[in-house]
Amino acid sequence: MPRPYDRTRRAAAAATTTERIVDSAERLLRQGPLAGLTLPAVADGAGVTVQTVLRHMGSREGCLAAVRDRVAARVQAQRGTSTPGDVDAALAGLLTHYETDGTLVLALLAQAGHEPWAGQAVAEGRTWHQAWVQRCFGPALPSPAPQDLLDALVAATDLYLWRLLRLDLGRDPDQVHAVMRRLVLALLERP
Helix, strand or coil: CCCCCCHHHHHHHHHHHHHHHHHHHHHHHHHCCHHHCCHHHHHHHHCCCHHHHHHHHCCHHHHHHHHHHHHHHHHHHHHCCCCCCCHHHHHHHHHHHHHHHHHHHHHHHHHCCCCHHHHHHHHHHHHHHHHHHHHHHHHHCCCCCCHHHHHHHHHHCCHHHHHHHHHHCCCCHHHHHHHHHHHHHHHHCCC
16 A cells, blocks of 8 residues: 655655755855855755755855845844843843854954845844844933934944954953943943
């Protein structure tokens, strides 16, 4: 007697393959220049053929879009849920994001001037960060908030500050949180 066709198992296997492909593409973005993210490299990292990558992702751009969507969802989960006005929760989410994806974003920043995809991802990230600052700290801001104050809050919570403290100076996450908290509270309490 023939075994009935099981679409559920096939769909699960396809989803697993797609995840391996996206994992491979994300690993390549973390490891080196964007130019290294080629279809053969993605396929090799996922343990599949180039044809399988094309069937699942459509193109190299499809791989990049899938990584962008994955990282955006992760950032939203880490940073998008704090209650407006809760400085500590906002900074905790921010620093979780930086610990998870900070080096990836730094790599994209380094390539933004000569890689259009990286430039677009960086521009979207900057816009998202500015909106995050307004959402998280909005209850403590005057209305309308002066642009210099918004810019100062963006700078006080910027990835480059995290990099300076965490990577260059070797501070632990709690120390980074304390410095950013001090800067943010000083800005929010200004006359």
